[in-house]
Amino acid sequence: MDENLLITMRDISKSFPGVKALDHAQFTLRKGEIHALMGENGAGKSTLIKVLTGVYSLDAGEIHVAGFDGPIINHSTLEAQEKGIATVYQEVNLCPNLTVAENLFIGREPKTKLGTIDWRTMNKRAKEIMDGLEINIDVTIALENYSLAIQQMIAIARAVDMDCKVLILDEPTSSLDDNEVEKLFKVMRDLKAKGVGIIFVTHFLEQVYAVCDTITVLRNGEFAGEYTVEEMPRVKLVAAMLGKDFDDLASIKKEGAGHVSDEVVVDGKGLSHKGTIKPFDFEIRKGEVVGITGLLGSGRSEMVRCIYGADKAQTGTLKFKGNELNIKEPLDAIKAGMGYLPDDRKADGCIGDLSVRENIILALQARNGMFKKIPISKQNEIADKFIDMLQIKTASRETPINQLSGGNQQKVILARWLCTHPDFLILDEPTRGIDIGTKTEFQKLALKFAEEEGMSIVFISSEIEEMLRTCTRMYVMRDGAQVGEISGEMTQESVMSAIAGGV
Amino acid sequence: MENFKKLTKQPLFLPIFCMILVLLINLIKSPAFFSISINNGVLYGRLIDILNRGSEIAILAVGQTLVVAVSAGTDISVGSVMSLSACSCCMLLAGYGNNSVSVLAVPMIVGMLFGVLMGGVCGAFNGALVAKLKIQPMVATLILFTAARAIGLLLCNNQITYIRYEPYKYLGNFFPGCPIPTPLFVAIVVILIVGILLRKTALGLYIQSVGINGRAARISGINSDVICFICYLVCGLCAGIAGIVASSRIYSADSNNIGLNYELDAILAVALGGNSLGGGKFNLAGSIIGAYTIQAITTTLLAMGVSTDKAPVFKAIIVIIIVVVQAPAFKAYMAARKAQKAQVKEAA
Secondary structure (H helix, E strand, O other): OOOEEEEEEEEEEEEHHHHHEEEEEEEEEEEEOOOEOOOOOOOOOOHHHHOOOOOOEEEEEEEEOOOOOOOOOOOOOOHHHHOEEEEEOOOOOOOHHHHHHHHHHOOOOOOOOOOOOOOHHHHHHHHHHHHHOOOOOOOOOEEHOOOHHHHHHHHHHHHHHHOOEEEEOOOOOOOOHOOOOOOOOHHHHHHHHOEEEEEOOOOOHHHHHHOOOEEEEEEEOOEEEEEEEOOOOOHHHHHHHHHOOOOOOOOOOOOOOOOOOEEEEEEEEEEOOOHHHHHHEEEEEEOEEEHHHHOOOOOHHHHHHHHHOOOOOOOOOOEOOOOOOOOOOOOHHHOEEEEEOOOHHHHHOOOOOOOOHHHHHHHHHHHHHOOOOHHHHHHHHHHHHHHOOOOOOOOOOEEEEEHHHHHHHHHHHHHHOOOOOOEEEEEEEEOOOOOOHHHHHHHHHHHHEEEEHHOOEEEEEHHHHHHHHHEEEEEEEEOOOOEEEEEOOOOOHHHHHHHOOOO | OOHHHHHOOOHHHHHHHHHHHHHHHHHHHHHHHHHOHHHEEEEEOOHHHHHHHHHHHHHHHOOOOOHHHHOOOOOOHHHHHHHHHHHHHHHHOOOOOOOOOOOOOOOOOHHHHHHHHHHHHHHHHHHHHHHHHOHHHHHHHHHHHHHHHHHHHHHHOOOOOOOOOOHHHHHOOOOOOOOOOHHHHHHHHHHHHHHHHHHOOOOHHHHHHHOOHHHHHHHOOHHHHHHHHHHHHHHHHHHHHHHHHHHHHOOOOOOOOOOOOOOHHHHHHHHHHOOOOOOOOOOOOHHHHHHHHHHHHHHHHHHHOOOOOOOHHHHHHHHHHEEEEEOHHHHHHHHHHHHHHHHHHHHH
């Protein structure tokens, strides 16, 4: 094995029931390298890391780690740690009620001769470690007193102090602000100088270019390529992640948009929600289908959640059909005539044990109010109408929704909003995880409702073709902020370069 | 066999099965259990006793069912709140400091409504803690579990307050000329009111939605906090009503003994009714049958000569069985065993 190599993963395959999460994936990490692991959602980044750290077992392939002869297999994260592979996750896995020093040494506290914990040594060493990272804090007070960034740093310090050779950072920056990110980067560069290899998983393109040396791109569980940062401009990186070569980017024919009227339905100015989305403007006209594009985690969902009131807008004004609207709760938005199909179907959409019928009429009932119960006969009528119209495959309208397939669950949630006859409907990743046939159906439906009923629709999708087919205009999001708007002749290429920004 | 399996899947299978089981045991052990006679113009017998005594538990079970459904937690303060409600009522009727009166200080209905209102205040307090401050239901209701009884004791000036006024006894015993015990009517009225509320409004749908997936319910326009609050409020009012009935039964406010351990019976009734203590879908009828089943068990044990202080042991055994049968681990184990058996059969 090459002197410089820390980890080599070859032909790694891993299947879960019904899904091939990794298919002959490759990964190589060298000493003193910060290596970005990129890929869209479901590309297999987390699975690859979990295979490496022993959370999952692998089906096929070999992992080599410097200092160990032959292929190794980790059966647990503890084994991985013993081999010098430490992981820091997105969520800080420390105990907020313990002191910084305790957190650093938990499970390996220095002992006195009597076998009790040697607090003095522990605090002293903790102080040394933090000083080494140039973080000047009191190590004897509880962790919860410090910001998330410091906590994140402490998690890293703990990993480093355990003599790690490889540090895996799994989206450590998603909850940090710019300053905090900068601090984290400094620590990363210091570690790099000491020869530690770092695997950095992130959705933020800017950060990759700010700190990384090498990029490995995964796509649908397969290895798409390893590149140095210099040879990989943003547009090419986005193209690699999405699996599109510029050569075969056929421009897709746009369907007519003649039905869009001049009447502005939603007009938002300077809306924001602290910690999720920076101030943005939003405007949509009657019968218009607007897209919001950007990589995952760029603020697409956060933007619509803010408009809809799922996360209350803390700044800005929102006009709905000309009237100023103060949305405190989603119910206010529903009453005004909005609908929101959330991207996380399971957590935000389905009421699992309730029937298809109850799931369909839920929002309509909420808008009518508790005391105006929709009569059962009417409920049945509505449910049957939409089961028929959207061709929802269910044994009966009384079948619990969690017994339906993903695509059919999504149709039920769509029906929930359609039966309220909204003027403005937000579809956040309506086609994620559903089969091709249903995907096309959803696109057609969106266009149909815009055209025939004058509904204004926001369509969000990770698949650019889908948006090109449906949207006449797109807002571009990057790193939690709105960075622009594109319209007119849009092609895969123009959208991707807009997502990537800069160039 | 196939039909039997279908039967076991019915929502009311568990409570009705338990009820029948208890009655069957009695049928074998002592058929006299079922005899009903008329003494002094009122019905008399073990069955009547069950319907009479079980009514407080049934009233509590109504509120508890909603609380369990909406918050996947239990209100453990209901027994203490019963006591506080009884004490508030008697204190107002007797006038503060008097421990035995035969002439009421205020009209009887005012005192009773005040007692129920106190129950409502307690429910609102619990509801605010759970719905707004997001405190775990058991911890939030632990406050009044300990405090309410003590507050009642203070209201009654540390003594048992007797209301020696004949009409005060009607609610917990018999109306003159009516052979059926009044608590049964009270329970029926409470069940009807809540039942109609659930049937005629969308409250039932809201409660289940919030209990199953609060986030999705909120996105769909349901104010999860308010719904949760309402459930605790109803639970408090039910405890208030049950407290007045219990007080009327003994025409006094005995703050140390009214509603003692009733919260356990109420929770058990919900579980016995086939409702998951994990919240979500619920069945009010099941809880009510469960409540009377528990009283049937208690009465049976007493009839068999098991003393009141030993009865909880048997109840505990029943709780263990129900909880284990409902546990996911147990269900998975049974499913695995079944699959194994099928495999063995196939191999043979």
